[in-house]
Amino acid sequence: MVVKSELEKLGMYCITVETGQVEVLGNLSDHQLRYFKAALLNAGLELIEDRKKILIERIKAIVLDMIDNSDYPLKTNFSLYLSEMLNLDYTYLANVFSAMQGITVEHFIIANKIRRVKELICAKELNLTEISWKLNYSSVAHLSTQFKKVTGVTPSHFKYIECAGTLLPAMCEL
Structure with missing residues (x-):
C-alpha cells in the first residue's frame, strides 16, 4: 500500500505490486527516484536495486x-x-x-x-x-x-x- 501510494504521488501508474517487486508504467526521473527512496525509508522500507x-x-x-x-x-x-x-x-x-x-x-x-x-x-x-x-x-x-x-x-x-x-x-x- 505504501509503495503504491508513494508512486501515485509521483504520478506513476503501478502495473503490479508484489512482495519484493513493483512494476510501473514508464520510468522514474532521478528526482522522482530520490523522492521515492526517501519516502520508502520513512515508511521503514528500502528500495533494492542490486539484481x-x-x-x-x-x-x-x-x-x-x-x-x-x-x-x-x-x-x-x-x-x-x-x-x-x-x-x-x-x-x-x-x-x-x-x-x-x-x-x-x-x-x-x-x-x-x-x-x-x-x-x-x-x-x-x-x-x-x-x-x-x-x-x-x-x-x-x-x-x-x-x-x-x-x-x-x-x-x-x-x-x-x-x-x-x-x-x-x-x-x-x-
Whole structure:
C-alpha cells in the first residue's frame, strides 16, 4: 500500500505490486527516484536495486510463501519449484544465495520450516503427525530429529514447556 501510494504521488501508474517487486508504467526521473527512496525509508522500507539482492529477496519470499501460506501439504521439491518460479537454474540460485547470505538455501528452508513448526505447535490446532504431513516431512521422527538438531529440544519438550507457561514469549515468535 505504501509503495503504491508513494508512486501515485509521483504520478506513476503501478502495473503490479508484489512482495519484493513493483512494476510501473514508464520510468522514474532521478528526482522522482530520490523522492521515492526517501519516502520508502520513512515508511521503514528500502528500495533494492542490486539484481542479486533482488533475486535473494525473491527466493526468500517464494520460500516463505510456500511454507507459511500453504493450506495443503508441501509436496513440491523446493529446488525445482524455485527454478520454475524464477526461471533460473537452481545451481545458480543456490550459489548466489549462499554467497550473499552466508547460508545455503537448504538451511534457510529448514530454519523456516522449524519456525513454522514452532508456530503450529504454539497454535495447538494440529498434532505432530498433522504438522509433519503439512510441512512435507517423511515422518514425525524426521521432523523431531530436525527440530532437535535446530532448537536443541524435541517438539514434545517444546510443547510441554510452552504449555506449562514457562516458555519465554520469544520462543513462539521465532
